[in-house]
Amino acid sequence: MKILVVGGAGYIGSHMVKQLSLSNHEVITLDNLSCGYEDAVKYGELVVGDLGNKDTLNKLFSTHKFDAVMHFAAFIEVGESVINPAKYYHNNVSNTHILLDTMVKHDIEYFIFSSTAAIFGEPQYTPIDEAHPQHPINPYGRTKLMVEHMLEDYDAAYGLKSGCMRYFNAAGADPDGELGERHNPESHLVPLVLQAASGRRADIKIFGNDYPTDDGTCVRDYVHINDLCKAHSLALTKMQHTGNSARYNLGNGKGFSVQQVIDAAKKVSGKDLKVVTTDRRAGDPAVLVADSTLAKQELGWQPEFDQLETIIETAWNWEINFLASNHC
Ligand code: UDP
Numbered sequence: 001m002k003i004l005v006v007g008g009a010g011y012i013g014s015h016m017v018k019q020l021s022l023s024n025h026e027v028i029t030l031d032n033l034s035c036g037y038e039d040a041v042k043y044g045e046l047v048v049g050d051l052g053n054k055d056t057l058n059k060l061f062s063t064h065k066f067d068a069v070m071h072f073a074a075f076i077e078v079g080e081s082v083i084n085p086a087k088y089y090h091n092n093v094s095n096t097h098i099l100l101d102t103m104v105k106h107d108i109e110y111f112i113f114s115s116t117a118a119i120f121g122e123p124q125y126t127p128i129d130e131a132h133p134q135h136p137i138n139p140y141g142r143t144k145l146m147v148e149h150m151l152e153d154y155d156a157a158y159g160l161k162s163g164c165m166r167y168f169n170a171a172g173a174d175p176d177g178e179l180g181e182r183h184n185p186e187s188h189l190v191p192l193v194l195q196a197a198s199g200r201r202a203d204i205k206i207f208g209n210d211y212p213t214d215d216g217t218c219v220r221d222y223v224h225i226n227d228l229c230k231a232h233s234l235a236l237t238k239m240q241h242t243g244n245s246a247r248y249n250l251g252n253g254k255g256f257s258v259q260q261v262i263d264a265a266k267k268v269s270g271k272d273l274k275v276v277t278t279d280r281r282a283g284d285p286a287v288l289v290a291d292s293t294l295a296k297q298e299l300g301w302q303p304e305f306d307q308l309e310t311i312i313e314t315a316w317n318w319e320i321n322f323l324a325s326n327h328c
Helices: 011-022 054-063 078-083 085-105 139-158 189-198 225-242 258-269 293-299 308-324
Strands: 002-006 026-031 045-048 068-071 110-116 161-167 169-171 204-207 222-224 246-250 275-278
Touching: 002 011, 011 026, 011 225, 026 054, 054 085, 068 085, 068 225, 078 085, 078 139, 085 139, 110 139, 110 225, 139 161, 161 225, 169 189, 169 225, 169 308, 189 204, 189 258, 189 308, 204 258, 222 225, 222 308, 225 246, 225 293, 246 293, 258 308
Parallel strands: 002 026, 002 068, 026 045, 068 110, 110 161, 161 246, 169 222, 204 275
Antiparallel strands: none
């Protein structure tokens, strides 16, 4: 297939591009490099441009007959979305709307959307399945849910088929060590802990140890990036066979606490870390764990990297390679 990966220079997008290319698909990346990196696009052509630019999109869609579009080009910082919601509504909603309209105009039938557990808001029960009520508690989550609603309407009216992939905590790196997580600024636990282990950071902060969990720190569902990407490919294939849109919650179904992540990082890296406990971060639920039964049943999806230490090992290899290549 010929697939356009929007945001293919970012963390999840770059892994997706690699996986698709190695599966013999022809992939083109569209990325404005606002958060992604040119050197993360190791496979296929990179078109530097904005997903909200109709001219760029029209040109791309006129030049190539894409079988599908996968969209990863969103802003993802919850805190920033509260302070600067305009940035989030503009890119995550308005620009995505332009992308969808241009796809419809060019008769592209299949769309895979990078969504999030943040569409559910404060968990009413756990693990969280697809039937869980959707009440996002921040602009980031709302922007993603708006696109999910848009996609339902575009399917009903224009026949655009979509797969919404709701990630819990995407983590880890390409097992070959070629790609990894490179957000700037970094706010995610796994890379921050490993940067503390490698000496790039002075310490790791635990945001609250008074949650109602076994060790008092928040519990999350860490799912390996390659497993996530695999689910995207399976969802696309399934959609092409059934002709139906679908939504999937993607996680390992196992929760690990912040303290367990730190302990695993110490073990994997062999380094001791300075750990500082601070106040809770606003908007953090105590426990967020996915029920991915639907993805397993409908897609035959089975996470391969379901051990926390294995996920951290891949991320640690990336951290070591990254330091060795003098990127920072
Ligand atoms: N966290 C932490 N210290 C950090 C970054 C994150 O204690 O420096 C905690 C955070 O409060 C949450 C978990 O680690 O409970 C995962 O946070 P992350 O930002 O990686 O992902 P999120 O769950 O917000 O999507």
